[in-house]
Amino acid sequence: xxxxxxxxxxxxxxxxxxxxxxxxxxxxxxxxxxxxxxxxxxxxxxxxxxxxxxxxxxxxxxxxxxxxxxxxxxxxxxxxxxxxxxxxxxxxxxxxxxxxxxxxxxxxxxxxxxxxxxxxxxxxxxxxxxxxxxxxxxxxxxxxxxxxxxxxxxxxxxxxxxxxxxxxxxxxxxxxxxxxxxxxxxxxxxxxxxxxxxxxxxxxxxxxxxxxxxxxxxxxxxxxxxxxxxxxxxxxxxxxxxxxxxxxxxxxxxxxxxxxxxxxxxxxxxxxxxxxxxxxxxxxxxxxxxxxxxxxxxxxxxxxxxxxxxxxxxxxxxxxxxxxxxxxxxxxxxxxxxxxxxxxxxxxxxxxxxxxxxxxxxxxxxxxxxxxxxxxxxxxxxxxxxxxxxxxxxxxxxxxxxxxxxxxxxxxxxxxxxxxxxxxxxxxxxxxxxxxxxxxxxxxxxxxxxxxxxxxxxxxxxxxxxxxxxxxxxxxxxxxxxxxxxxxxxxxxxxxxxxxxxxxxxxxxxxxxxxxxxxxxxxxxxxxxxxxxxxxxxxxxxxxxxxxxxxxxxxxxxxxxxxxxxxxxxxxxxxxxxxxxxxxxxxxxxxxxxxxxxxxxxxxxxxxxxxxxxxxxxxxxxxxxxxxxxxxxxxxxxxxxxxxxxxxxxxxxxxxxxxxxxxxxxxxxxxxxxxxxxxxxxxxxxxxxxxxxxxxxxxxxxxxxxxxxxxxxxxxxxxxxxxxxxxxxxxxxxxxxxxxxxxxxxxxxxxxxxxxxxxxxxxxxxxxxxxxxxxxxxxxxxxxxxxxxxxxxxxxxxxxxxxxxxxxxxxxxxxxxxxxxxxxxxxxx
Amino acid sequence: xxxxxxxxxxxxxxxxxxxxxxxxxxxxxxxxxxxxxxxxxxxxxxxxxxxxxxxxxxxxxxxxxxxxxxxxxxxxxxxxxxxxxxxxxxxxxxxxxxxxxxxxxxxxx
Numbered sequence: 001x002x003x004x005x006x007x008x009x010x011x012x013x014x015x016x017x018x019x020x021x022x023x024x025x026x027x028x029x030x031x032x033x034x035x036x037x038x039x040x041x042x043x044x045x046x047x048x049x050x051x052x053x054x055x056x057x058x059x060x061x062x063x064x065x066x067x068x069x070x071x072x073x074x075x076x077x078x079x080x081x082x083x084x085x086x087x088x089x090x091x092x093x094x095x096x097x098x099x100x101x102x103x104x105x106x107x108x109x110x111x112x113x114x115x116x117x118x119x120x121x122x123x124x125x126x127x128x129x130x131x132x133x134x135x136x137x138x139x140x141x142x143x144x145x146x147x148x149x150x151x152x153x154x155x156x157x158x159x160x161x162x163x164x165x166x167x168x169x170x171x172x173x174x175x176x177x178x179x180x181x182x183x184x185x186x187x188x189x190x191x192x193x194x195x196x197x198x199x200x201x202x203x204x205x206x207x208x209x210x211x212x213x214x215x216x217x218x219x220x221x222x223x224x225x226x227x228x229x230x231x232x233x234x235x236x237x238x239x240x241x242x243x244x245x246x247x248x249x250x251x252x253x254x255x256x257x258x259x260x261x262x263x264x265x266x267x268x269x270x271x272x273x274x275x276x277x278x279x280x281x282x283x284x285x286x287x288x289x290x291x292x293x294x295x296x297x298x299x300x301x302x303x304x305x306x307x308x309x310x311x312x313x314x315x316x317x318x319x320x321x322x323x324x325x326x327x328x329x330x331x332x333x334x335x336x337x338x339x340x341x342x343x344x345x346x347x348x349x350x351x352x353x354x355x356x357x358x359x360x361x362x363x364x365x366x367x368x369x370x371x372x373x374x375x376x377x378x379x380x381x382x383x384x385x386x387x388x389x390x391x392x393x394x395x396x397x398x399x400x401x402x403x404x405x406x407x408x409x410x411x412x413x414x415x416x417x418x419x420x421x422x423x424x425x426x427x428x429x430x431x432x433x434x435x436x437x438x439x440x441x442x443x444x445x446x447x448x449x450x451x452x453x454x455x456x457x458x459x460x461x462x463x464x465x466x467x468x469x470x471x472x473x474x475x476x477x478x479x480x481x482x483x484x485x486x487x488x489x490x491x492x493x494x495x496x497x498x499x500x501x502x503x504x505x506x507x508x509x510x511x512x513x514x515x516x517x518x519x520x521x522x523x524x525x526x527x528x529x530x531x532x533x534x535x536x537x538x539x540x541x542x543x544x545x546x547x548x549x550x551x552x553x554x555x556x557x558x559x560x561x562x563x564x565x566x567x568x569x570x571x572x573x574x575x576x577x578x579x580x581x582x583x584x585x586x587x588x589x590x591x592x593x594x595x596x597x598x599x600x601x602x603x604x605x606x607x608x609x610x611x612x613x614x615x616x617x618x619x620x621x622x623x624x625x626x627x628x629x630x631x632x633x634x635x636x637x638x639x640x641x642x643x644x645x646x647x648x649x650x651x652x653x654x655x656x657x658x659x660x661x662x663x664x665x666x667x668x669x670x671x672x673x674x675x676x677x678x679x680x681x682x683x684x685x686x687x688x689x690x691x692x693x694x695x696x697x698x699x700x701x702x703x704x705x706x707x708x709x710x711x712x713x714x715x716x717x718x719x720x721x722x723x724x725x726x727x728x729x730x731x732x733x734x735x736x737x738x739x740x741x742x743x744x745x746x747x748x749x750x751x752x753x754x755x756x757x758x759x760x761x762x763x764x765x766x767x768x769x770x771x772x773x774x775x776x777x778x779x780x781x782x783x784x785x786x787x788x789x790x791x792x793x794x795x796x797x798x799x800x801x802x803x804x805x806x807x808x809x810x811x812x813x814x815x816x817x818x819x820x821x822x823x824x825x826x827x828x829x
Numbered sequence: 830x831x832x833x834x835x836x837x838x839x840x841x842x843x844x845x846x847x848x849x850x851x852x853x854x855x856x857x858x859x860x861x862x863x864x865x866x867x868x869x870x871x872x873x874x875x876x877x878x879x880x881x882x883x884x885x886x887x888x889x890x891x892x893x894x895x896x897x898x899x900x901x902x903x904x905x906x907x908x909x910x911x912x913x914x915x916x917x918x919x920x921x922x923x924x925x926x927x928x929x930x931x932x933x934x935x936x937x938x
Contacts, residue, residue: 015875015902015914016876303916492862501887501889501891502862502887502888502893503887503888504885504887504889505887505896505903530844532885534898537883542883544876544878545878546878546879789845789847792848792850793848793850794848794849795851796850801855803872803878803879818876818878
């Protein structure tokens with residue numbers, strides 16, 4: 001869990017990807033939520049407990065190796081050897097090896113039928129034993145949990161869910177001795193016993209024996225228990241063996257010793273979570289581990305964050321009983337006073353620990369009803385807003401979230417203050433708890449602060465902001481309307497009338513796209529040039545080393561041998577890397593800015609034009625070979641694809657638009673993954689819209705079935721134009737369609753049935769686009785002013801950029817990376 | 830410090846950067862909408878690529894800025910500080926307009 005958190009924190013902070021990260025995971029599965037393990041027997045599958053976001057690994061230099069443990073560390077060579085015999089070099093190493101369950105030295109503790117409670121594999125083994133017991137034991141089945149702490153009560157819940165009667169043995173005088181005081185413990189015991197859990201306090205297990213198919217445990221007081229399983233949940237010990245072997249310093253009672261930077265005695269090695277010993281203390285809770293992960297990630301990215309101990313406050317629901325403990329729960333502060341409300345009838349125990357003048361809250365314990373935890377815990381160390389008794393009295397109102405000071409931590413798991421949450425709500429226009437969680441991480445740990453988040457949202461009284469950026473308070477669709485209605489032709493005119501400042505990388509490309517969609521000439525004409533992203537500015541796609549790629553249009557993926565030869569010759573003569581794209585064309589990579597016009601000249605002379613691979617524009621119309629050649633084809637998909645691509649080429653839109661045409665239902669063109677997909681049927685064309693590949697794949701929806709070519713094209717015209725008019729910034733058609741109230745039916749009513757009466761406008765807009773189309777490359781070649789930008793250096797136009805270099809790979813150039821990425825190894829359980 | 834002329838002032842289009850090569854140093858030059866001149870290092874400190882001259886010029890809270898064309902981090906044209914990540918910055922160079930020419934100052938003062 002903590003190792004995973006480190007990876008996510010690093011992904012957030014290391015935007016430039018200076019670290020190449022390898023995570024070695026001993027367990028054969030991805031990180032999962034150990035805090036809620038018993039949910040596994042409550043219907044949750046491994047996927048529900050999984051903590052790894054999609055796309056976390058396999059890209060951006062992040063690699064996860066499952067079932068591959070680290071077996072040794074060589075600090076001199078800076079290498080880690082793995083259980084598969086691989087040796088990894090590292091610049092930095094992080095131990096996130098967690099802990100192992102402590103098993104007391106009880107005779108018989110290693111017998112079959114004795115289990116630990118730590119991993120999903122442990123749970124699978126316990127479940128198998130429970131199934132076996134169900135098949136063989138007559139009458140009630142029973143299980144013994146050794147340990148009455150947090151983990152032990154979780155294990156007892158798991159046994160109950162497996163249909164067993166749990167016994168819990170705790171050496172201490174009460175359940176949860178580390179979190180709950182005597183009074184709270186008494187109520188907790190009563191409430192747990194009511195759930196048919198037998199609690200044995202102040203005693204221990206003397207020995208365990210097999211008794212036929214069952215087990216016999218004898219307690220220190222002589223009590224004998226007939227059992228089917230024994231589960232040890234008596235605490236944890238840090239897994240520091242590998243670090244010890246590597247000669248790293250460890251704490252007095254184990255744990256890899258770390259400083260406030262979470263750094264071990266070797267400055268290139270960090271340790272975080274339960275395996276670490278910070279200021280002589282090993283933390284067995286997840287929140288401190290997460291805090292350490294954040295510190296280590298910050299340090300790895302050049303920060304100076306400090307781990308100075310952590311809040312061990314907790315709020316839990318154990319076997320359905322709310323238990324919370326915070327701050328100085330045991331009143332160890334000199335002079336501390338305890339104010340207690342104990343109501344065994346209402347099943348509620350509340351205790352506040354306050355300073356000797358009863359003005360400052362120091363801590364507290366809540367059992368049975370912990371609903372006030374969310375507002376009480378952030379007040380620890382601060383003046384109480386009222387008399388302590390009124391804070392916990394049944395009739396009292398308790399403090400509201402509004403009474404919390406701004407710097408009070410609302411979410412202690414993630415360390416988020418009220419100020420940070422309110423600022424995120426305000427500045428980012430958050431409207432719900434999910435948004436707050438995404439933006440601040442508050443509420444993503446134990447969840448106990450979620451009610452407070454709701455209150456803060458309500459108190460902020462926010463309306464969702466739809467402003468494009470600090471320069472425009474309008475949305476993209478509103479800007480489109482304004483530009484269109486007021487016939488605005490330049491960015492300066494628009495921002496002076498409707499915005500402020502001089503724009504940014506968010507609003508300028510949007511305005512550029514809107515102006516282009518409305519037909520304001522070449523995208524590099526006059527002031528428009530300064531609005532374009534570098535790709536549109538150079539009519540090519542920027543690559544990681546500052547060179548560009550060139551993609552000529554190959555409509556429908558159909559190309560003559562002569563044209564193929566020209567592409568080959570251009571690539572050869574300019575030293576470009578060539579690759580076939582997913583859209584059935586050819587990408588030529590590695591061109592320097594000053595080479596672009598010469599490359600275009602050769603391509604344009606051979607009959608090519610820009611493929612707009614660089615623009616938020618119609619890209620390609622992919623097609624299968626269709627009925628001209630294919631023995632299954634029912635319509636001529638290639639001819640239709642060529643016609644569509646030539647019709648819509650160059651049109652600027654909120655995001656890229658991809659299309660496909662398949663000649664039969666076998667769908668070889670993968671049209672259903674496109675924004676616009678056409679599939680041939682015996683009786684005409686079926687039109688699908690709103691498909692998407694990429695990060696969040698979506699199958700397109702069927703808009704029209706069995707239509708003729710004229711109807712098909714008219715409908716696509718309107719679909720594209722309606723999308724351009726109303727979609728948000730960088731909103732693909734899939735998301736746009738989902739955001740339309742009424743969805744597909746509404747879309748059909750607008751563009752097929754003309755419910756809004758705008759069909760004629762949409763048709764006219766498309767006619768203007770088709771009539772006004774000019775090749776953007778040829779236009780630059782014909783204009784000396786535009787050509788002036790295509791030089792390497794303003795004072796040395798012929799000198800190539802000396803920073804650009806290539807190596808050779810498989811017979812082609814490959815850019816030489818400028819910075820050397822540093823490598824990080826994370827060793828986790 | 831020596832001043833080196835790199836191009837005519839009129840050669841610079843407002844809010845469109847260019848690069849000058851000065852003794853091995855790549856300097857990105859910008860003319861903002863109000864006519865002011867700025868010169869910063871052309872290397873993007875996040876990726877190592879020499880591309881900042883090709884970023885979008887604008888403002889943030891009134892500060893003149895350029896956004897890296899690769900990953901969009903925004904830099905203060907006056908100081909070279911990255912406004913999205915306080916730990917990064919790019920060098921700034923003295924720049925002036927003299928007799929219709931744009932000149933960049935290099936070397937110790």
